[in-house]
């Protein structure tokens with residue numbers, strides 16, 4: 717993967733995930749998270765199938781020149797009717813070799829379109845305060861901080877805050 721930005725020759729596309737994406741998404745999941753973006757303990761819980769946690773229907777997949785480079789997991793936030801209409805992004809990761817090419821942006825735009833299609837009113841998510849890349853990304857896509865939880869997690873000896881962010885549809 718080169719440093720080039722998307723152009724007519726290099727295209728980012730988004731589609732719904734299928735079972736056959738499992739191996740490619742597992743490989744991305746194994747290398748995408750670090751202490752600033754995720755939980756180091758999470759890597760130990762990863763099995764040999766990406767879709768163990770939730771199936772393809774919960775995922776949008778980004779491709780760069782036809783190669784799977786990332787995913788966004790979009791789910792209902794609440795299981796009861798009063799919370800219907802609030803979706804949550806329960807995971808978003810782009811392969812380190814394919815960053816700053818617009819893949820996450822394309823996934824967020826697709827998630828917004830999907831939310832509108834489903835009649836949702838809001839998309840929410842959690843992000844570590846230390847994850848400046850993701851925070852900037854979300855802000856650029858209209859997400860605002862709705863709440864801060866100071867000293868929420870102890871990661872590699874440092875207490876970090878968790879932020880709730882959301883976008884109204």
Ligand SMILES: CC(C)(COP(=O)(O)OP(=O)(O)OC[C@H]1O[C@@H](n2cnc3c(N)ncnc32)[C@H](O)[C@@H]1OP(=O)(O)O)[C@@H](O)C(=O)NCCC(=O)NCCS
Pocket residue numbers: 748749750753808809810811814815816817818819820821822842843844847848849850852853854856
């Ligand atoms: C955060 C992440 C999803 C961004 O994916 P990406 O495909 O590289 O993002 P995009 O190319 O769509 O970037 C869009 C904008 O987001 C911001 N952004 C993305 N990465 C950034 C970085 N490393 N530093 C600063 N801003 C960044 C920029 O404003 C960027 O626009 P620009 O490239 O024109 O400056 C990716 O770095 C990643 O997978 N990180 C690890 C997992 C993670 O943190 N997931 C989110 C958990 S809440």
